[in-house]
Amino acid sequence: VVAAEQIRNLNKYERSILLALERGMKRYSWVPLEHIRAATKLSESEVNYRLSRLIAWGMVRFNPVPYDGYALVFGGYDTLALTALSQKGTLSALGALIGEGKESVVHEALGLGPVAVKFHRVGQRSFSSARVNREYMEEGHCPWLIASKKSAEREYLALKRLHPAVSVPLPIAQNRHAVVMSLIEGGILNRTALETPEKTLDEILENVRNAYRAGIIHSDLSEYNILVENRRCVLIDWPQWIGTAHPNAEAIAGRDIDNILAFFRRKYKIRRDREVALQWVIG
Numbered sequence: 675v676v677a678a679e680q681i682r683n684l685n686k687y688e689r690s691i692l693l694a695l696e697r698g699m700k701r702y703s704w705v706p707l708e709h710i711r712a713a714t715k716l717s718e719s720e721v722n723y724r725l726s727r728l729i730a731w732g733m734v735r736f737n738p739v740p741y742d743g744y745a746l747v748f749g750g751y752d753t754l755a756l757t758a759l760s761q762k763g764t765l766s767a768l769g770a771l772i773g774e775g776k777e778s779v780v781h782e783a784l785g786l787g788p789v790a791v792k793f794h795r796v797g798q799r800s801f802s803s804a805r806v807n808r809e810y811m812e813e814g815h816c817p818w819l820i821a822s823k824k825s826a827e828r829e830y831l832a833l834k835r836l837h838p839a840v841s842v843p844l845p846i847a848q849n850r851h852a853v854v855m856s857l858i859e860g861g862i863l864n865r866t867a868l869e870t871p872e873k874t875l876d877e878i879l880e881n882v883r884n885a886y887r888a889g890i891i892h893s894d895l896s897e898y899n900i901l902v903e904n905r906r907c908v909l910i911d912w913p914q915w916i917g918t919a920h921p922n923a924e925a926i927a928g929r930d931i932d933n934i935l936a937f938f939r940r941k942y943k944i945r946r947d948r949e950v951a952l953q954w955v956i957g
């Protein structure tokens with residue numbers, strides 16, 4: 675993720691180049707220099723100068739073969755999302771990194787109050803490998819950009835549908851691959867010493883049941899996707915949710931419950947019947 679300072683320093687020409695690249699990547703694997711010039715109406719020397727800065731900041735990549743082409747990378751996409759969110763007044767500053775998952779980076783930020791910004795990063799691994807990257811690109815697709823945006827939209831939709839019936843972060847805004855939500859001040863359930871674990875387990879199952887009643891199954895629920903804030907559980911990380919009409923809904927809901935029951939059995943020696951719990955949740 676790009677530092678807030680660089681975003682403030684981003685010149686209007688640099689922003690218009692990033693926007694031209696974002697649009698251009700629907701058509702081109704590597705957007706030709708000529709296309710960027712035509713889309714931005716900037717002189718050749720201006721475009722070259724601005725592109726060199728964007729490349730140095732890790733927002734854009736250059737590929738000289740078979741023609742001089744440029745591609746947006748995550749750093750540039752982050753910048754576009756952040757500038758859009760700050761223009762709307764949703765964000766005023768980006769703070770420290772507070773979490774890094776397999777498919778995202780999460781930052782603290784300042785909005786009306788403290789907030790969390792989750793930048794979805796789907797298809798990143800493939801993208802970091804030059805060979806695979808080339809193969810993807812030659813098909814003329816931009817899978818990481820589309821997949822990361824879809825993932826953010828999906829998570830935002832779930833939070834909107836679940837809040838406040840289910841204890842989830844408050845959804846505030848979404849732009850491109852970024853989701854802005856309330857900042858949860860607490861630790862991960864896995865690393866929290868619970869005083870009343872029986873109660874906490876009941877609370878989690880009740881949230882899972884309320885989500886099910888809202889038509890949503892988390893599908894990646896575990897002690898790593900639950901935060902504990904002032905002894906209250908908050909269920910996070912929703913992009914992979916599925917609807918309760920899914921043909922495997924019962925099995926997937928069962929797996930979520932198995933993960934939770936296994937954790938409480940291991941760490942707190944609490945035994946619950948999984949069938950009873952599952953029927954209570956989906957019944």
Ligand code: ATP
Nearest residue numbers: 772773774775776777778780790843856857858911
């Ligand atoms: P995974 O690797 O499990 O798929 P992920 O990349 O999907 O993770 P999340 O689990 O949503 O990402 O978030 C990663 C981390 O960021 C969390 O473990 C948590 O520490 C932190 N985090 C996420 N959302 C918030 C929030 N709203 N408030 C505070 N911290 C958060």
Ligand code: MN
Nearest residue numbers: 775776894911
């Ligand atoms: Mn996960």
Ligand code: MN
Nearest residue numbers: 775898899911
């Ligand atoms: Mn997670």
Ligand code: MN
Nearest residue numbers: 775777894911
């Ligand atoms: Mn996840």
